[in-house]
Amino acid sequence: MAAAPGPTYLIADTVADRAPDLAIVRRLAGYLRRRRGVAAACVGLVLLSSAAVTAGPWLLGRAIDHGVVAGDRHLLVELALLMLAVQGVSTAAAVGEGILFAILGQGVLHDLRQDLFARVQSLPTPFFDRNPVGRLVTRLTNDIAALGELFAPSVVSVAVDVGVIVAVSVALFFLDSWLAATAFLLFPVLVLVTVYFGHRIRTVFRDVKGRLARINAGLGELIPGMRVVQLFGREQGEGDRFTELNGAYRDAQLRGVRYNAILHPLVQVCAGGTVAALLVLGGWRVHAGVITVGTLVAILTYTQHLFQPVRGLIEKYNLFQTAMASAERIFLLLDEPPEAGWGEGAEGLGGDRPAPTDTAAGVAEGDHGAAALPARLRGEIRFRDVHLTYDGGVTALSGLDFAVAPGEVVALVGPTGAGKSTVASLLLRLFEPTAGTIEVDGRPLTAYPKGFLRRRIGLIGQEVFLFDATLRENLCLFRPVAEARLQEAIRQVGLQEVVARLPDGLEARVGERGGRLSLGERQLIAFVRFLLYDPDILVLDEATASIDRTTERTIQRALEVAAQGRTTLIIAHRLETVRHADRVVVLAAGRKVKEGEPAQLLGG
Ligand SMILES: Nc1ncnc2c1ncn2[C@@H]1O[C@H](COP(=O)(O)OP(=O)(O)OP(=O)(O)O)[C@@H](O)[C@H]1O
Ligand SMILES: [Mg+2]
Structure with missing residues (x-):
């Protein structure tokens, strides 16, 4: 994503098929850094809710072993109350996450939109000759919205999911390493499947975005020109042109949906297989007296907690791919070099268009040209x-x-x-x-x-x-x-x-x-x-x-x-x-x- 040398004047609708994810993530992280405080609070809440999720099954296991099997009623009530308290903490954390992540996400989107608009305002005339309005508007609205999904409340859980997976893994290995290993047996399959589909989904969504931009560019031109279309009876022709763009967009969307549809059931199959294997293996180990019933119940519950976030993560991985495709296009526009020659003598950044000010002049002060500038021109x-x-x-x-x-x-x-x-x-x-x-x-x-x-x-x-x-x-x-x-x-x-x-x-x-x-x-x-x-x-x-x-x-x-x-x-x-x-x-x-x-x- 290095800035192109000199003006490019051209936004590509689709980006060359490479995976500069890291560079994009780093730039997005830069936007997060501007809101350090909220980001830190989010991390804190994620840690809290991961801990709460991990505590649940462990308490359940203890309740079964000591409360149910050993028959300690007093302890049973105590543990049940404790579980309720843990649930309370987890709920409170979820509420906080929902709000704080939204503040963080909307803040980042706001800053991005602000930067994009400032950049668009600073671009030279030839740029606008080349780029249809609709295309630019798509970038400012649609692409930002797609990036927004990355921060949308439903996706808050990405961070929580990762936290839960780590915490649950630790708990599993702590309880019984054999069964823990079994729980992870199918993980490599999941990862392979996700990577395989992820690449495809990303390609498809790049295509989807490009086609949407083309529709918007077409509409941005057609609607102001509707009079001409109607006066010259070109409705049929323009209708056909639109039908073509619209159909291509639908097909691209459907390709993406197909991949998603296959991906989901695959995860479910893996989860089902894992639980079955754990039940058999765990049952043997309970009979052999290696672990207690409570431990087995805890492990089975943990495994459920493991696949749920994995499923969530895969889902979000897709959103992430879409968001990356959008982020890529947003940064491409942000990297468009601004019009030069605004403060002569200060080349490079200093020569760029200054930030808009209220004074109509917008003359950069302090550069050597400005000192010698007359108040008015004679007009030769x-x-x-x-x-x-x-x-x-x-x-x-x-x-x-x-x-x-x-x-x-x-x-x-x-x-x-x-x-x-x-x-x-x-x-x-x-x-x-x-x-x-x-x-x-x-x-x-x-x-x-x-x-x-x-x-x-x-x-x-x-x-x-x-x-x-x-x-x-x-x-x-x-x-x-x-x-x-x-x-x-x-x-x-x-x-x-x-x-x-x-x-x-x-x-x-x-x-x-x-x-x-x-x-x-x-x-x-x-x-x-x-x-x-x-x-x-x-x-x-x-x-x-x-x-x-x-x-x-x-x-x-x-x-x-x-x-x-x-x-x-x-x-x-x-x-x-x-x-x-x-x-x-x-x-x-x-x-x-x-x-x-x-x-x-x-x-x-
Ligand atoms: N932004 C542009 N990009 C590319 N070519 C351009 C652009 N503006 C003008 N041209 C071309 O440059 C030539 C001169 O255009 P210009 O607008 O200066 O003509 P003009 O003398 O003002 O004509 P008119 O009397 O019709 O206004 C034309 O051939 C035109 O097609
Ligand atoms: Mg003219």
């Missing part, structure tokens, strides 16, 4: 021979050169696929250029921590993502913003009519992904967000496409407000929409093909 942008080939092999930029002076409004125009949005992504360091340099204020982009860049350069993208929250929360992005400032920004952008039209105004919920708002309204929301954020450079990607004349005029005014005093890069398809720009750079196939004033280019 220069692309020098920039190339970018995406992961998939598509070359979006091939030798792009252009510059923007501070305060200038430059339009980037070109056909679809020319690489315009790519320029915006590069400027915000969502991707890194394959070759060439990008400079802002005369310094290469890599000299700025990413947090600083993204704070100082505001992007209004082609798609405006809205959260399923109120309009206010979407405008302020869940930060506290002074009411006057918010109202001012709304007025500047021209969103007040939209707010007035909504039944609950600013407190209206906008629906998942802003489904209840029009495209133009969403664009205006993006402008308000931008003004509240107040960065130094505005990058606007195609805000005016697919919008009516009135909205276009509103957006145009919003743009003028937003562009005031800021270097502005407007990305558009057509020259007509960017007449007001100071200069136009025409892009085609990832290169600059023309440059000049709008009027000049429109005329020529």
